[in-house]
Amino acid sequence: MPLNYSKWDNLELSDDSDIEEHPNVDKKSMIRWRQRDIHEKREQQRLHILKLNNELALNGVLRPRITSVLDGVKSKGVSHYRAVQRRIKEQPSPDKPATGAPNQPTYDMMLGQLLGDVWREAAWLVDGDAKVEKGEVVVSKTGKKVDEKSGEPAWSNEMTMPDSKTEVMAQALAERLAWHVKGLDNRDAEVRDEIKKEEDARKKKITSGDIHDGFDSWAVNKSGPNPLDKPKPKPKSKEKETVQEIEVLNPGGSSSKATQVPAKAEEDELPLEAMTPALRKFINIPLGAFEESYKFIQNDSSVLTESAHNAVLLEAFEAERRGDKALARRCIHQSLIINYCRELGRDGVGLFFQRMISHNPKSLKMFADDFSRTYGHVERRSVELAKEAAADDGEREQIQLVAEDPNVKIGFNLPDGPPPEHLQIEGEAAEHLDMDKVREFLQRKWELFDGFPEQLKTALRTEKLDEVNKVLGNMRLAEAEEVVEQLQEGDMLSFSESGVRDMT
Template identity: 40%
Template sequence: MPLNYSKWDQLELSDDSDIEGHPNVDKRSLIRWKQRDIHEKREVRKHKIDALKAEIACNNTLQPRLKRIKERIAGATGLGTGDWAEDAEAGKTQTGLAFFQYLVDRLQTSPSSAAPPTNAKDQPTYDAMVLSLLLQIYDSVKALPKDEQEKGVLEGMEKHIKQLREHTRKLGSDLDAEVKEQNKHITSDDIKEGWENKYVPPKPAPPPIKNAITEVPKNKTTKTTTTYEVLNQPASSSSAPAPSASADDDDEPEDLPELTPSLARFSRLPLWNYAQSFSFIQENRDVVVPGASDALLVAAFQAQSDGNTAFAKQCVHQSLLLQYCDKLGKDGVRVFFQKMIAGDKRAVPIFVKDVEDTYAHLVTRAAAAAAESSSSAQKEQIQLVPENADSTISFNVPDGPPPENLILEGPETEGLDVEEVRKALMMRWTVFEGFSPELKDALREGTLESVNKVLGQMDVAEAEDVVSKLDLVGIMSFAEGGIRDETGQAQEAEGEDD
């Protein structure tokens, strides 16, 4: 097959061999001037082509407008549905010179800002060009009699429309000639990359969910112990001690997987709307990752515990969607949703039943967890129990504040300061008055059962504070041993109350 080399004739080269200059001018300067001349002519031609295209586009806009104005003056009504001044509702019923005068007034008072898309300075608008033409036509016919002015306007309009059409045709011929001249030479603008690499590397796979639950946890490792048989066995007394329990034996609760922003939006999708879920998965690759299904189940359990049953069922539904897609293999997402969207009579009932059963099991587990939490909270209470059968606990309730004339009597009162005793008695009374009415009534009753009943209704911290105050001011006294709470932790007695 013969090869065609004619395209290389379009190359415009600035070679040294085709330049002949004056002997007093160096050839290097002549070459630079030649290159600059080529580029300048190329830029001038490019600007001329752009100007011709803009002028032709402007004439193509003005020509139908002038034709429509001429027809309206000639008597046609209701023409045009555009946004120009001649298409306004106010002038649709007018014809002849009345319409001509209306149009001139309209273009002068409220012209449109639409103009040809050029960068020329002070570029006139379309309305300004039409108004200039109409005023030019009116100046040429205003000297005629009134009955001949309308005919003169129509002749002037027809003349200018014909001139505009001929001028546009000439501009088109000039444009074709300039484009043909431009295409004679190959320039840098015509260079196209024929073997450009369009390969785009695939996006990396999204990471798994944080704290994702895997089948084999990393901290569960199998330890292998190698023993060696020796000739001289060590004595039994020098045998190695039994291995101690390692830290791996006590499994600490791991952090549960949490919803990512994409999974949170995925969990809000409505039930049984398989098409919407499939579209969401296609747009968000980070939904189908390890741990996503477990994170949705954790969110479902939390929502059910908080009483948000609708959201809990949505999370279960979306979690099972991901589980089914994973079980169907590499192309499981497409296969599963293709069957569900098509309404497969075998696949849909199975999936619906699995969702209902899983949600029912979740409801049961959440209720059991709530009951277990409530019962464990009720068991935490403080109770006063004698250390042994010989110990006794009594309560010395003050009758009131110390009297003004306090007299100390008895053998054990020698050397005591009256004011210090008064302060101690006043502190006891103040502490007693700060207790709740139920506790004061139980203390006045003086039985351990009544006091424990009131302490059992308090929080652990509040009950511990009450016991410490009773012991501090001497309202509670005991002998031989001490008292202990429900866990059996003894509180050592410091002595009997005076």
């Protein structure tokens, strides 16, 4: 059979022995310059791709926020737009891109700047003293682009806008916001095309940095802990152990050992680990989306720790106990990915995902069998624990809302939404109230209610005490206590005395 050497056509080595040097420059210097030129160009290409990916990530955060403002303007008008601007100014979120750059603007700062520009442009368009040029890109006034130096029309700075301009102003704001959303979509398409071209160009040449030895085991000095570094082995217990074999993707490496799992690994033996925000996002990745999981791990390897694995397993038990089987299955799926990656080590993570993404039949079957076996164990144990809890005759400690006085009835005072833009309070004591503090309290009340689990919010909206207590009874003790404290903080509990009181 003839040998195919075409795979070496794209090989690019910086120390080519046939390099043609300048007659006045020695060959070693030419080789070093050639090496440096290759590495500098590769590094520039890598940084350019990273910059483009960061731009996609930033647009992915800003687009839904702009779309939310657009939908609010369409349904509620100018008042919603102004409310968002006040919220950004008075209660800005600290969230920002993880670039590590000094003075990195937050997402709210960028959104606030955009909303200010859009308001200014829309106001001048409504005023009739400006027009749109260059395919809706530029709004110009007297031949100059509208910016902060242009200011705003006098009527747009007033607290109350003329009724004659409210509707047309909302329409202008919606049109400008829709143009920005469309611009983001077009820009994302351009960036993805550019990334593809850069990556294709990068793959055309094989450099020494692309060559890896996948069969030798190397020992290096570690500068710090890594999520895949395994703890020191603990003394073996006398309890019987079952051995679960994992397909070895990197034979000869130090990670080619079988995973030993205790035969009676119960959820109550797992340490209580907290679910981090990163893990919450990780367990929401759909089943079988190995490519998405791989990209997530590449960006955040903190999910590969042992504590993360334990937390995800514990969450699977809790989800199954609540009847949320979809979440339980996702947790089991992602916990197996963490387990495989930890067992295979650093070098094996890429090979594991390569097998899964390429739909290797043997690897997929092994993973599917492991998933079925693990989820079956969680499902069985959840049923057993439910039976044990039922046998306790309700002796498990619970939080319930019960009035000390049997004549007192507990009701609920729930918010309908955030406080309106124009807040009015009537009554004798209204003139003595601080409207800013009232608005702050109402906003806090809405945030507390909006942060409750959906099941609890549904029960609260029924305004039936039994329904609320049923949900509280299914919560953990600490979680239920926190909910009751928040209900009291938001003044969402009301107490009324039934019957007729004798005042004589």
